[in-house]
Amino acid sequence: MLSFKLNGRDVTTDAPSDATLLWVLTDHFKQHGLKFGCGLSQCGACGVMIDGTVVRSCQTKASSVGGRSVTTLAGLMENGKASQLQQAFIDEQAAQCGYCLSGMIMVAQALVDSNPKPTESDVRSALNGNLCRCGTHTRIIRAVLRATA
Amino acid sequence: MNAPFGMNRRQLLGTTGFLTLTFAMPSNLFGQEVQSPEGPGISGGPGLPVDLKKNPMLSSWLRINSDGTVTLLIGKVELGQGNRTAIAQVCAEELGVNFSRLQIIAGDTKLCPDEGVTSGSTSMPDGATAVQYASAEVRGILLGLAATKLGQPAETMKVKDGTVTAANGKTVTYWDLVVGKALDVKAADNPKREKPSDYTIVGTSVPRVDIPTKMTGGEIFIQDMHPEGVVYGMVARPPNYRSKLTSIDLGPIEEMPGVIKVVRDGSFLGVIARTKDEAMAASAALGKAGKWDIPNDMIGNAAIYDWLLKAPSNPSVIHTQIRTSGGAPAKTIEATYRRPYVMHGSIGTSAAIAQLGTDGVMTIHTHSQSVWQTAEAIAKMLKVDTNKVRCIHTQGSGCYGHNMADDAAADAALLAAAVPGMPVKLQYTRAQEHQWEPYGSAMVIKIKAGVDGDGNVLDWETDVWSTSHATRPGGHPGNLLSAQYLDPPFEQPTPRDIPGPNFGSGRNAIPLYQFPGQTVTTHFVSEMPLRVSSTRSLGAYPNVFALESFIDELARDANVDPLEYRLRFLKDDRARAVLMKAADLFGWSSYERKPNYGRGIAFARYKNYAALTAVAMEIRVTPRNGQVQVLRVSVADDSGQVINPNGLANQMEGAVIQSLSWTLKEEVKFSDSAILSTDWASYPILTFQEVPKIDVALINQPGMPFLGTGEAGQGPTAAALANAIYDAVGIRLYTLPFAPDRVKAAMNAKK
Numbered sequence: 057m058l059s060f061k062l063n064g065r066d067v068t069t070d071a072p073s074d075a076t077l078l079w080v081l082t083d084h085f086k087q088h089g090l091k092f093g094c095g096l097s098q099c100g101a102c103g104v105m106i107d108g109t110v111v112r113s114c115q116t117k118a119s120s121v122g123g124r125s126v127t128t129l130a131g132l133m134e135n136g137k138a139s140q141l142q143q144a145f146i147d148e149q150a151a152q153c154g155y156c157l158s159g160m161i162m163v164a165q166a167l168v169d170s171n172p173k174p175t176e177s178d179v180r181s182a183l184n185g186n187l188c189r190c191g192t193h194t195r196i197i198r199a200v201l202r203a204t205a
Numbered sequence: 206m207n208a209p210f211g212m213n214r215r216q217l218l219g220t221t222g223f224l225t226l227t228f229a230m231p232s233n234l235f236g237q238e239v240q241s242p243e244g245p246g247i248s249g250g251p252g253l254p255v256d257l258k259k260n261p262m263l264s265s266w267l268r269i270n271s272d273g274t275v276t277l278l279i280g281k282v283e284l285g286q287g288n289r290t291a292i293a294q295v296c297a298e299e300l301g302v303n304f305s306r307l308q309i310i311a312g313d314t315k316l317c318p319d320e321g322v323t324s325g326s327t328s329m330p331d332g333a334t335a336v337q338y339a340s341a342e343v344r345g346i347l348l349g350l351a352a353t354k355l356g357q358p359a360e361t362m363k364v365k366d367g368t369v370t371a372a373n374g375k376t377v378t379y380w381d382l383v384v385g386k387a388l389d390v391k392a393a394d395n396p397k398r399e400k401p402s403d404y405t406i407v408g409t410s411v412p413r414v415d416i417p418t419k420m421t422g423g424e425i426f427i428q429d430m431h432p433e434g435v436v437y438g439m440v441a442r443p444p445n446y447r448s449k450l451t452s453i454d455l456g457p458i459e460e461m462p463g464v465i466k467v468v469r470d471g472s473f474l475g476v477i478a479r480t481k482d483e484a485m486a487a488s489a490a491l492g493k494a495g496k497w498d499i500p501n502d503m504i505g506n507a508a509i510y511d512w513l514l515k516a517p518s519n520p521s522v523i524h525t526q527i528r529t530s531g532g533a534p535a536k537t538i539e540a541t542y543r544r545p546y547v548m549h550g551s552i553g554t555s556a557a558i559a560q561l562g563t564d565g566v567m568t569i570h571t572h573s574q575s576v577w578q579t580a581e582a583i584a585k586m587l588k589v590d591t592n593k594v595r596c597i598h599t600q601g602s603g604c605y606g607h608n609m610a611d612d613a614a615a616d617a618a619l620l621a622a623a624v625p626g627m628p629v630k631l632q633y634t635r636a637q638e639h640q641w642e643p644y645g646s647a648m649v650i651k652i653k654a655g656v657d658g659d660g661n662v663l664d665w666e667t668d669v670w671s672t673s674h675a676t677r678p679g680g681h682p683g684n685l686l687s688a689q690y691l692d693p694p695f696e697q698p699t700p701r702d703i704p705g706p707n708f709g710s711g712r713n714a715i716p717l718y719q720f721p722g723q724t725v726t727t728h729f730v731s732e733m734p735l736r737v738s739s740t741r742s743l744g745a746y747p748n749v750f751a752l753e754s755f756i757d758e759l760a761r762d763a764n765v766d767p768l769e770y771r772l773r774f775l776k777d778d779r780a781r782a783v784l785m786k787a788a789d790l791f792g793w794s795s796y797e798r799k800p801n802y803g804r805g806i807a808f809a810r811y812k813n814y815a816a817l818t819a820v821a822m823e824i825r826v827t828p829r830n831g832q833v834q835v836l837r838v839s840v841a842d843d844s845g846q847v848i849n850p851n852g853l854a855n856q857m858e859g860a861v862i863q864s865l866s867w868t869l870k871e872e873v874k875f876s877d878s879a880i881l882s883t884d885w886a887s888y889p890i891l892t893f894q895e896v897p898k899i900d901v902a903l904i905n906q907p908g909m910p911f912l913g914t915g916e917a918g919q920g921p922t923a924a925a926l927a928n929a930i931y932d933a934v935g936i937r938l939y940t941l942p943f944a945p946d947r948v949k950a951a952m953n954a955k956k
Contacts, residue, residue: 142421153601155553191858
């Protein structure tokens with residue numbers, strides 16, 4: 057039995073020890089924020105935070121989160137509303153299909169947590185490992201800067 | 206899922222007391238084909254917009270509900286381009302209700318009007334125009350009802366958010382009017398529409414209805430759906446296109462943990478398991494367990510251009526104009542351009558959920574762009590009646606054309622048919638998506654011009670070689686990937702070029718410049734060395750890259766500024782305006798030269814009749830390594846009447862960035878036996894640190910037709926980049942992509 061904190065709540069699952077964190081979170085715990093993009097840690101769509109650090113859940117074993125704290129995109133919401141960062145993404149209309157965004161916002165949150173006033177160059181650098189195919193990059197950068205302005 | 210306003214489909218359609226609008230169309234309309242000089246689908250003349258003509262019952266588009274909501278049913282689907290919001294804006298504007306009253310159902314083959322394929326930048330010209338007319342007409346009918354009820358003439362009525370106010374101050378709401386009413390009314394041909402000067406919703410940046418859910422981890426994509434009792438399906442593909450499965454022992458796979466069923470039909474292999482992990486493990490094992498006959502006769506990406514030029518093709522002169530005056534050209538200039546295969550490269554691999562119900566209906570949640578025709582193809586593949594397959598569009602990762610959405614729908618259905626009653630959720634691996642999607646075709650374009658002593662073009666010739674840009678399912682199972690591997694297989698129909706001068710391989714191959722002599726010929730190759738189909742802009746991207754690079758080359762040869770040279774031959778006012786607007790925004794006339802920095806500009810009118818787009822950019826080349834950095838891009842766009850400026854700019858920014866990615870980086874690599882571009886390392890795309898600053902200026906044309914924007918930026922971006930590289934370092938690149946080694950090689954060759 058695997059126990060961990062998911063978005064602040066204590067949860068348990070009987071998922072096998074080698075289960076992939078991505079599928080445990082999406083299929084068992086019905087978390088929608090994280091997405092399968094490549095399964096190879098190349099695109100970043102599956103990003104979640106473990107104890108404040110973003111990991112790629114497609115290549116993370118669920119067993120590694122035992123006793124730790126996992127945060128998904130929905131977990132960033134505050135009192136059921138979009139967080140300041142999420143709201144900035146909404147205000148900038150920083151999406152086309154939006155499939156990659158969950159991972160982007162998690163990385164942006166981790167950046168803001170460690171660097172509350174990032175420069176544009178900091179944002180680009182932090183997000184460089186996350187792929188977007190629709191070409192919404194410039195809006196995403198603006199959203200992060202807006203949230204931290 | 207498909208309802209952005211927090212209501213599910215059952216709630217949306219379960220609302221009682223809605224106004225059923227049943228209209229018989231005047232018979233004289235049916236003989237008219239709505240085709241304005243602007244092109245198909247764009248209304249303007251008498252008669253109905255094409256999508257409304259195809260679905261003339263107004264009740265198939267709109268329901269006025271007694272609870273104060275309006276249900277809008279549409280056949281164009283949300284792909285991330287924001288069409289759901291924009292089309293709803295048009296509805297709210299013409300109907301006279303607040304935007305927030307709208308509930309939208311899109312792309313459900315059982316419920317929605319069949320608007321064909323969501324493609325070709327037609328959501329606005331076809332989809333929004335149909336909704337504009339339908340909504341205006343319903344408003345007129347409601348005003349008539351109000352007139353009767355209030356005893357006041359309809360012409361004096363004013364509407365605000367569904368409340369009708371007569372001249373004497375009496376009011377009645379749409380919602381009151383519909384209670385207990387069942388109407389059977391003949392619709393008018395040309396309903397009275399809102400004046401553009403009175404627009405309050407159209408032309409404003411209404412925030413996208415789907416974005417808040419996407420930003421907060423809500424349920425909106427197929428990938429987010431978890432129906433009760435869901436099981437997980439995966440397929441195992443052959444080693445390459447023409448491989449055949451000779452034998453396989455399914456026993457060990459069936460014994461693997463969680464496996465519910467293993468499916469083999471001919472060379473098609475699939476597995477259904479309790480969890481995604483188990484399905485992935487079993488499908489990987491399944492792929493390895495097969496014994497395959499593997500032909501190794503693929504052409505390889507290095508030889509593809511020679512192959513295209515020599516392959517049997519069907520030459521077709523799509524445009525000719527004979528020069529009637531002037532002498533022989535002073536000189537002839539020619540060039541050959543090459544575009545490799547490129548991927549759609551969706552970030553999310555394609556997915557679907559299918560379930561075979563006890564009523565024998567296969568219900569499929571799919572992110573297909575062509576739900577009706579894909580449903581028909583799947584029905585034929587399953588050998589059932591078309592009404593036994595229902596496709597429900599549900600959002601997926603951006604597709605940019607015919608990616609594997611339809612294949613995923615078909616595969617989910619094949620697996621679901623093997624486990625009746627179980628909802629089967631399927632999502633491909635990255636390698637499956639990269640190796641099996643239908644790519645944008647490799648192309649070769651040759652252009653030759655005869656010019657006079659001042660560098661003016663006298664004669665222009667373009668020849669285009671291409672394989673297909675159109676193998677969407679189209680109701681034919683042979684276009685579904687897995688159907689080609691069943692026993693017996695469904696043969697893929699021999700592709701044809703899309704008819705008309707501006708649709709398939711020849712899209713945008715005809716110059717809009719006023720050259721006296723012109724001949725444009727397409728050489729359509731029906732054989733397909735790699736699987737190909739519609740990829741954002743079809744032939745327009747390579748054709749505009751070639752045409753606008755060549756114009757630049759002619760300008761340089763004539764020693765004329767490339768902007769000035771274009772304006773010399775471009776007579777259309779709207780075309781000239783976008784070109785000059787982009788130049789202004791960029792600061793073309795005040796540009797200061799620096800070593801290894803360069804500027805380029807390019808223009809196209811998409812399909813030669815839709816959106817007009819000009820792109821100017823500044824780049825820097827690093828001579829040491831051949832790296833090209835795009836620094837800033839200025840875009841001017843005229844897409845007719847603007848519905849949502851922010852959404853339009855978003856589409857244009859995305860088009861520029863995706864085109865830069867294609868142009869700088871992308872090429873599908875393949876050997877004699879396999880596709881070698883299997884992931885994002887072997888097929889890299891543009892990253893955050895490589896994306897430039899982009900400014901977009903929109904030229905609004907109030908009251909003019911909606912032209913559609915999604916694909917208009919692809920071609921001009923590529924050419925502007927090629928022209929900027931020439932401006933920076935004096936090398937002309939004819940073969941895409943402009944990878945550092947290619948740039949470096951060209952620079953070395955020049956020395």
